[in-house]
Amino acid sequence: MKINIQQEDNYTNIGFDGAVDLSSSSDARKNIIEILEQNKNILIDLSLVNYIDSSGVASLVEGYQIAKKLSLKFGLVGISDAAMGVLKLARLDQVFPIYNSKEEYEKDCA
């Protein structure tokens, strides 16, 4: 899995590319937590995720809960079909803030 991080004006955009699974989810988790610990809003791009397992989903849940605790804006964008299938199975598509575009998240962040 590759991780792409982009600093924007008032948030950090982090994208995962490949499989977010047991062998890579600890990296995903570490990066998400690092961003939030810097007190930054976070937008997670899942458009290039071709597989996510329950450990990857757990990293997202943990990030969501930390962001909530710190009153930071957490969002998911560009969710691939593979990732959405798993989020739906976990009924988390009704829990996570999901944005149709980066611009929509930016408006919400402003």
Next chain:
Amino acid sequence: MSTEKLFQIRFLAKAERLSLVRVLVKEMAESVGCCVELSEKLVIAVNEACMNIIQHAYKGDESGEIVFEMLNNEKELHFRLVDYACPIDLNSVKPRDLNDIRPGGLGTHFITEIMDEHSMGHLNEGEGNYLNMKKKIN
């Protein structure tokens, strides 16, 4: 009704091995007529079952072995996973309440949702556990 063993593999309980397992399950399910959507769901369930063995049965001991076989009796696909770890507490393996939003505990829920039947137990010969899962394909 005849049952065909589609494959049997034995692999170390390493996270890095799971990508190969996923490819095998997907390709084999599609080759016996499962649609892409069902094949992808079967991949999720098998992957989670392997993860449970790696994390909870072997507790990260990568020298442990997993034997996985997939069978087809034309009406159902059967998946059997065997490990040789200490017998697990079978009562501790249950899906969690999805309203309780927290990291972890989703694997068993995925298996229950995707498969038509599953059962687990201890191997007779002593140490080890098995998980059998079934899914109708026609």
